[in-house]
Amino acid sequence: MRYKKIYPAAIFYCTALIFLAFVLDTPGNIWTGMQRIILMEDSLITDYIELAGIGAAFVNSALVILASLLILWLVQDPLNGYTIVTLGLMGGFSLFGKNIFNIWPIILGSFLYARFRREPFVKYSNVSLLATSLSPVVSFVCFSGDWTSFVTGILLGVCIGFVLPSLSAYTYRIQNGMNLYNMGFACGLVAMIMVPVMSSMGHAPTTAYYWAKGYNTTLGIFMAGLCLIFIIAGLFFCNRPPWAAWAGYRHLLKATGRAPSDFLRTYGAAPVLINMGVNGLIGVVYILAIGGDLNGPTLGGIFTIIGFSAYGKHWRNITPVMLGVLIGGLTMQWNINDSSVQLAGLFCTTLAPISGYFGWPFGVLAGFLHASVVLHAGTPVEGINLYNNGYSGGLVAIVLYPVITAVVRHRRPTLQDEDYFDTFEHDEPITPASTETK
Template identity: 70%
Template sequence: MRYQKIYPAAICFSVFLIVTGLLLGEPSSVLPGLWKIILTEDALITDYVEIAGIAAAFVNSALVTLISLGILYLSREPLNGFTLVELGLMSGFALFGKNIANIWPIIAGTFLYTRVRKEPFGKYASVSLLATALSPVVSYVALDNGWGNLGLGILIGLVVGFVLPPLSAYTYKIQNGMNLYNMGFACGLLAMILVPVMTSLGATPEVAHHWAEGYNVQLGLFLTVLCGLLILLGFFFSGRPAWAAWAGYRRLLLTTGRAPSDYLRMFGPAPTLINTGVNGLIGMSFILLTGGDLNGPTLGGILTIMGFSAFGKHARNILPVMLGVVLGGVFMHWNINQSSVQLAMLFGTTLAPISGYFGWPFGLVAGFLHSSVVLHAGTPVEGINLYNNGFSGGLLAIVLYPIISEAIRHRKPELQDEDYFDTIEHDEPILPPSRRE
């Protein structure tokens, strides 16, 4: 019951999204825009702001956030810092890939998994939401001209939702907490099986590129107001003196960010709110200073950073990684303001624990390598894994971790069984797969 305020706060955030969308866009475009979003194949990069307008995109984001909140509430999943991660991811990716229709088959597949396992759905509610990274495969199979089949799309979504809980539990182990987007890595592995099978059956999935431009002023104002409100709430409206909130935030900056790092439990709401607002401003500043575009995908990346501000990311461990991506733009044969590189700069902060644990020089190296690896990591899966940066980050974490820990720094953070337990001590623990009987 410690974090029940997350529910009204998430509802207020959803209302804020709707109001902002209606103010910045055309209210009359909402319903036609939502219908267009539902009927669009959602392979990367499909910017809902570009294809349906800012009003429909923001309303879709708000509705997906409310759906996610309802699932968490009905499943009675314990609330903690990772709850904010889930809401940040769902609201962010609902601007470019997830919608109020294509997420349901995957969620239902995870529910079916819990029925087979005879376990409470609450243990896997977060997995069901994050597994919707593969929502584009549902849209593609259901809608593709000449191959579309609604029933088959639902069936594949059920299969995806069913197999990702055990798969993601094992991929979490091998990354040693160095890749915050574990589900992105698990979804990437599954997509590398799905796409070849689908192609052999006659499908022709292709990457997309719908990218809105010209919204920097409107969306910049939206983000500035949102982040400013969060910082003010942290300092003055969280039940702690401003000096205590600042002291807590300074302590938060000293953490490594290695998963699992529940900042809400470790430091309380005030430092977490400040961290969220500061990180959102950092993400926006990097996009604008490098000549990028604020739109559905980049706003989704910033909201994802803000969500993970309650679970591992802070200014000291994300800045080196982001600067590493910028350095890639200096030395590599691509431009820093390319759409895919802008997303790499934001989502590449999945490798923040490498910077936080081993030091900022290794964060620079991780970001530099990620800037190129991510450009090719999505090629085999044809854009159906929305968490492509998580897949790339997982590959790099698996490679960099043994090299740094064994050959250079001799620091080896091993995941123990207790790392698989829920982070709130009074809740029922989630056992690792090897101990579930």
């Protein structure tokens, strides 16, 4: 419980989010909007701000974060950097796809998996929350016009939650720590099987397009204020002198970001908070600079960057990948401010470890490839995997890692079969000196 302040900080954020929701919208609109959110199929891209209003979207996000906090507290999850990742993803994606209803069957499935394995649920609590990437499946089966079956939707969600813990543990190894959104890759594989089966039965899900515009000023002020709070908190409210906090942040920037890289446990709260604020501002500036839109999906991407600022991302390893997407926008047959490409420019930072580990030119290459791959990788799964960039990033990482290792570094690529390795000395996994470090 070394980082137990995560709980009150997250609760304060949720309270402020709900307060802001009622300032920006009326109670009647929020109630009606919440009903629309829960009853919607939620496939990509379903922007809750466009669908239900900014008030309902903010309330849903706050409720999902509070539910996640409750689960982590009940199981006494050991708080660390990955906790911030989980909360960032749950809060961000509850602005476009996850809601207070459709996450529960998948969480229940992971709980049943833990019982089946006779292991404590705390081992899979974060996995269960991140597995809600496939929560649109629950909403589609429960509320779709041509295939409505509430019981079937719940059971299907339970099955998804049951299989993903074991699958994600396997996919984690084969990506060699180069794709931070491992659960997105695992969920993409499940979706690649589910959608063809559903289509063969005559019930293919369809993609959606709800994309809010006109909120750049409101959401820009909100995000800039939040990021500045992170930076100020890191500099002045972490029981460290500002110079020491800044020195810690500069030391953090030397990390490759290769998973697992728990910045919170390695560098402390002060550098991580500064990193969260800086990275969040980079995301906001990026969207505004390309003429994009701050809305539910893009805020989800920025919150994902902020969350992973505690677990692998910093400005030195994310900016080359984002630059690769920008270069792609100048050379490919799509525009950089297309909605899907805006999201690619934010979520491409899943490949930040490639930039940090192999160097920034390879980060640019990874972003360049990812921008095109992600535009086509989502087609077979019809938008039911919310972490589609994680799936695409996994494909790019699996291809680039062995090629760069063998051709550029002249080493034999090896699968990561341990959680411990020396990222500065060699690629081969090493075993810790004693089991106590685990």
